[in-house]
Amino acid sequence: MHTTADTPPDCHLAPEARRAGMLHWLAPLLLGLWLTGCASLPSEVDRPVSTALANPAETRLGQLVEARAAQASTRNDSGFALVGSAELAFTSRMTLIKAAQKTLDLQYYAILADETTERMMEALREAAGRGVRVRILLDDFNTSGKNAQILKLAFEPNIEMRLFNPLRGGRASMFFRLLSNLGDAQRMQRRMHNKIFVADNAVAITGGRNLGETYFGQSDGTNFIDIDVLAAGRIARELSQSFDQYWNNPLAYPVQSLMTVKDIDAARPAAGRTSPGSDNNAAEATMPADTAQTAQDRSGSITRVSTAPNGATATIPTLPDSTDLRLLPWTWASSALLVDKPSKIAPDADIAGDPQDTAVDGLLQLMSQAKTDLLIVSPYFVPGELMMKQFASLRERGIRIRVLTNSLASNDAPAAHVGYARYRERLLRMGVEIHEMRAEQESSITSFALFTGSIGSRASLHAKVVVMDSRLLVVGSMNLDLRSQLQNSEVAIVIRNRTLSAQATRMIEPVLASGSYQVDLVDGKLVWHPPQGSGLKDVSVEPDASLGLRLAVKLIAPFAPDEML
Structure with missing residues (x-):
């Protein structure tokens, strides 16, 4: 069959021939799916029981x-x-x-x-x-x-x-x-x-x-x-x-x-596989030679x-190999553990008929007792309606609420931003203060004393922290979103101590001031205010995000339920 560069190969074929051509490409894909789909988890598994060190x-x-x-x-x-x-x-x-x-x-x-x-x-x-x-x-x-x-x-x-x-x-x-x-x-x-x-x-x-x-x-x-x-x-x-x-x-x-x-070994990308009998150098396999290498400077450090x-x-x-933990400023304080049970993510969790309080539920209960203010750090922030009601109740009592989350540009999961964006205007209208992390940080910014400012790197918020009334600190694995509340298992520590709460606040507030945009409603429209002294101007669209990314988020928004983000 003759085709030209402007003509799709199968455009003149009969329907049966077109289907045959499609099957030529689909057959390996379907076979792969059939083989993996037929795979099942073993039913008889030896799991020797072991426990933590007793003494x-x-x-x-x-x-x-x-x-x-x-x-x-x-x-x-x-x-x-x-x-x-x-x-x-x-x-x-x-x-x-x-x-x-x-x-x-x-x-x-x-x-x-x-x-x-x-x-x-x-x-x-x-x-x-x-x-x-x-x-x-x-x-x-x-x-x-x-x-x-x-x-x-x-x-x-x-x-x-x-x-x-x-x-x-x-x-x-x-x-x-x-x-x-x-x-x-x-x-x-x-x-x-x-x-x-x-x-x-x-x-x-x-x-x-x-x-x-x-x-x-x-x-x-x-x-x-x-x-x-x-x-x-x-x-x-x-x-x-x-x-x-x-x-x-x-x-x-x-x-x-x-x-x-x-x-x-079979799962390793082809370029990283080693021949039989050769040493398995994982560092070489995972560090492409054209992007990174080790060197020794004049002082002898790697x-x-x-x-x-x-x-x-x-x-x-390169990061050092150790630190002296005895030199850290240890603080002794009363505390509690918030942790989900493994059964939260069991296959029959939704039909077991035994609803359980989750780590996020415990955090929300603590937050409901706030008397003056809440400082919330959550990279993926999708409140859902019940959480929104709690925020509204807190604001009616005059509780100040500040939230630091990712901007669209700094978010490594744009789909999560879809869920957050649905609630952003309502949160602002009820008086919640919202700050969104800047993806491009100035070299002088040490966000949480953490951002190293390496050439070409970007910053993405990943911390999950709540400071309540300057006296209660929560640090853990969970976000304030429905996925953490309903789908994932999570863990967090609640610490009642003003010194540690103040220390965490000192880590976070410089990011609010110099490393994030403050989002506001001006004449009913969203406006992003850049940090003072940055030389940037107010913008009325998601800052630092490309047009393609903004359009992609709008396209997926109607098809993304909150609990899946």
């Missing part, structure tokens, strides 16, 4: 916590230190890995395979080699392609790894994983979003961060701005109890019950040479 006091970390508590002369049984810098977020975790003597428990929504996490995973291997029991519980959603290589840790001596609520099918492509699970979309939507890191059942870290270079200020693309909290004592033991509930739950599958090392999309280069100091 933390027998470890150096446990003894350090007891000594610090005695030194503080306090009746409070839990100590805290805020983690607002990317460097401290990384080094504190590395320090706990190196200090652990008995156990390390990690529970995360995502662990991304890159140079930064490879350093952390190598430290975990070393800990396991000296006899530390390592348990890693990971949500299964982000374990395809390159990120699947993290799962090889499950086959290391003294390291156990389980996947929570795993998806059926292969891991070579996220696209095909999602496609093959569309028939079970409701289950696919329910994710374990908890972030917990516990050493020797004595010291823990929780907050908004997953594990990956973009969470530790090392990405050449987008760096997430976040806040964690170090927690010691009784609250760390409660976090361990929560970990154990998830670890021993039927939805937690040992990696070995789902795949082999060969299966994991650095990264980063290349931005515009061709500019910058030398970025």
Whole structure:
């Protein structure tokens, strides 16, 4: 058949021939979907029950916590230190890995395979080699392609790894994983979003961060701005109890019950595969040679040479390996743990007939007791009608409400912005003050003392924090949106302490003043006011967002229900 450059190949074919041509291309796709769709989760799974270290006091970390508590002369049984810098977020975790003597428990929504996490995973291997029991519980959603290589840790001596609520099918492509699970979309939507890191059942870290270079200020693309909290004592033991509930739950599958090392190798992108018998250098596999390399400067410290999309280069100091946690300003305070039960995301959660209070419900109940003001940081902010009623009630009582969330340009999930935008005008009309994070930060801005300002990088808000009445601080994994309330499991720590509340406020308020747009209603229309002294002018459209992005958001808006965003 003759065709020209301006003529589609099959335009003159009979309908039967056109269908045959389509099947020629569709057959491999349908076969792939059939094969992955037929895959099922194993029914008989060996899940040995294990629990947190019974006596933390027998470890150096446990003894350090007891000594610090005695030194503080306090009746409070839990100590805290805020983690607002990317460097401290990384080094504190590395320090706990190196200090652990008995156990390390990690529970995360995502662990991304890159140079930064490879350093952390190598430290975990070393800990396991000296006899530390390592348990890693990971949500299964982000374990395809390159990120699947993290799962090889499950086959290391003294390291156990389980996947929570795993998806059926292969891991070579996220696209095909999602496609093959569309028939079970409701289950696919329910994710374990908890972030917990516990050493020797004595010291823990929780907050908004997953594990990956973009969470530790090392990405050449987008760096997430976040806040964690170090927690010691009784609250760390409660976090361990929560970990154990998830670890021993039927939805937690040992990696070995789902795949082999060969299966994991097969999921790696072709350019990153190693030949049989060769060393598996994960750092080389995940760091393209043309975008980043290591170098040694005159002082002898290791650095990264980063290349931005515009061709500019910058030398970025590599994060240190540890920090002295004894030097941190620990504060002992009364506290409580908000954590969802694993059953929240069970397949039959909606029909079990046993409604449960969620972590977000607990947070909303606390917020309803505000007497003067609320400062809310939530990267994905989709209130829903019930939450809107609560905000209206608070405003009627004269409670000041300030919200810091992402702008459309800084949001890594534009669909979530769709849900937020539906409520923005109503929130402003009731007197809620709204600030939206700027994607492009000035080099002098150290948002949450965290943004490193590497060449070509952008800022995206990822912290989940509430400060109430300058005396109550909440740091956790959940957003103020319906997904966190209804779909995902979450965890947060509530701390009643004015010192820590003031410290968190000092981290956040510079971003409100210098790193965000304040949104306002002028003559009934939205206006974005840039930071004073920035040299920017007021705008009446989503700032820094391209026309294409703004149009895309408008197109998907009618088809995106709040609870799915």
